[in-house]
Amino acid sequence: MNIRFLTIISLFAAQLAYANGNKDSVIVADMHLNTKGMQMRMPAYEVEKEDGYTGIPENTANKIMTCNLTKARKELSLVTGIQSNGRCFCVLDMNNNRDFSDDYCYRFRLSEDDTIDEFSKQPLVYDTGNGKKAALWIAPLFEWKDGTEREDISNLQCWINFGYTYECDINIGGKDYHIDIYPFGSKHYQYNINKTLKESKYVGTPARIGNVCLNVTDIDESQQACTINIRTINGTEDLPTVPNEGFKAPVFECKDIKGKPFSLEKERGKYVLIDFWGTWCNPCIAALPTLREIYEKYGKKIKIVSIATDLDSGHSVQHAIPTLKSVIKKHKMEWTNIHGGLTLEGPIIKKYMIESYPTSVLIDPDGVIVSMDSGTQGLKDVEKVIEKIFENDNNN
Numbered sequence: 001m002n003i004r005f006l007t008i009i010s011l012f013a014a015q016l017a018y019a020n021g022n023k024d025s026v027i028v029a030d031m032h033l034n035t036k037g038m039q040m041r042m043p044a045y046e047v048e049k050e051d052g053y054t055g056i057p058e059n060t061a062n063k064i065m066t067c068n069l070t071k072a073r074k075e076l077s078l079v080t081g082i083q084s085n086g087r088c089f090c091v092l093d094m095n096n097n098r099d100f101s102d103d104y105c106y107r108f109r110l111s112e113d114d115t116i117d118e119f120s121k122q123p124l125v126y127d128t129g130n131g132k133k134a135a136l137w138i139a140p141l142f143e144w145k146d147g148t149e150r151e152d153i154s155n156l157q158c159w160i161n162f163g164y165t166y167e168c169d170i171n172i173g174g175k176d177y178h179i180d181i182y183p184f185g186s187k188h189y190q191y192n193i194n195k196t197l198k199e200s201k202y203v204g205t206p207a208r209i210g211n212v213c214l215n216v217t218d219i220d221e222s223q224q225a226c227t228i229n230i231r232t233i234n235g236t237e238d239l240p241t242v243p244n245e246g247f248k249a250p251v252f253e254c255k256d257i258k259g260k261p262f263s264l265e266k267e268r269g270k271y272v273l274i275d276f277w278g279t280w281c282n283p284c285i286a287a288l289p290t291l292r293e294i295y296e297k298y299g300k301k302i303k304i305v306s307i308a309t310d311l312d313s314g315h316s317v318q319h320a321i322p323t324l325k326s327v328i329k330k331h332k333m334e335w336t337n338i339h340g341g342l343t344l345e346g347p348i349i350k351k352y353m354i355e356s357y358p359t360s361v362l363i364d365p366d367g368v369i370v371s372m373d374s375g376t377q378g379l380k381d382v383e384k385v386i387e388k389i390f391e392n393d394n395n396n
Helices: 004-019 282-298 324-330 347-352 375-395
Strands: 025-030 032-034 041-043 061-069 074-082 088-092 105-108 122-127 133-144 156-161 165-172 175-184 188-193 207-209 212-220 225-232 253-255 261-263 271-277 302-310 336-342 359-363 369-374
Touching (some): 074 133, 074 156, 088 133, 175 212, 188 207, 271 347, 271 375, 282 302, 302 347, 336 347
Parallel strands (some): 271 302, 302 336
Antiparallel strands (some): 025 225, 061 074, 074 088, 088 105, 122 133, 133 156, 165 175, 212 225, 359 369
């Protein structure tokens, strides 16, 4: 169960702590706009009253719609229709004057394709709130409503596509790094480096490539620039504590469900596998046999810790939720089990910035995260890492 969209605000607050950590150098890098980047979109809704709009192209049928673009803090009006020659049109009221005659007119023909999205984007200028201007690059996108005839324009659902990315290139110690930055929602961003990270990181969360730690922080779309913190890693002791692969794992102390004290710090010197899960989460339950296999095969070499969470008031599922003890008994979870609190508010959950369940975290004897994956396949990927580790140990 992925709860990314419901947890982004809580996670963003946690990321700020990592963004403010030690850093060796800071650079401001230019960002280059790529309007063909990832797709994000908002739905447009037909308005009940069409009074006051002018400049609508000649047509045999049309409808006025509006779309609330929260990132730009603007409500955009648009008109779409079909003309007597069978060609369709769509006009976005980019200057918000309720006159479509001074705006660009997209023209297209009805298609059997599920999506009609061959339109070029244009800039919608908006105030960033600090006296500066930025642009949201937008274009219409159409999809046929399910189960409707694909010959009637009224059956087309209109969206505003505003997906785009920023790219920047930097050189550190003679090595080039290409960074892709993706707007996420109305205020947040994610980034990837050299397209090598398994999952994009939220801006403010460091990423490690080899012995270099990079942290993209302040994004200024009005200046098309970003701030990048750079640190060269010299040994394990120089690593910051961040819940990402290649960094020191956040430590914690608590009691397991039997009341026995547990300290991650005291497990130094051995591998530790932490499984974040919940009895409410079907993929988590499906992953337990794999976890059991790992325990049976490597239980003497790895400390396995399952941290179960409860659903908070903002989440619900449609099936009955079994009790924690009943699941532990049924699946013979004979390793350490900890109750981690609520999905959003549990202190360990916050430390590890858990977004998806299940999430598996493998920590090496030096306390460094060597693998972190989500989902049932994620645990199988971690199992492959474990197999490789002990296969190499046996060969040595």
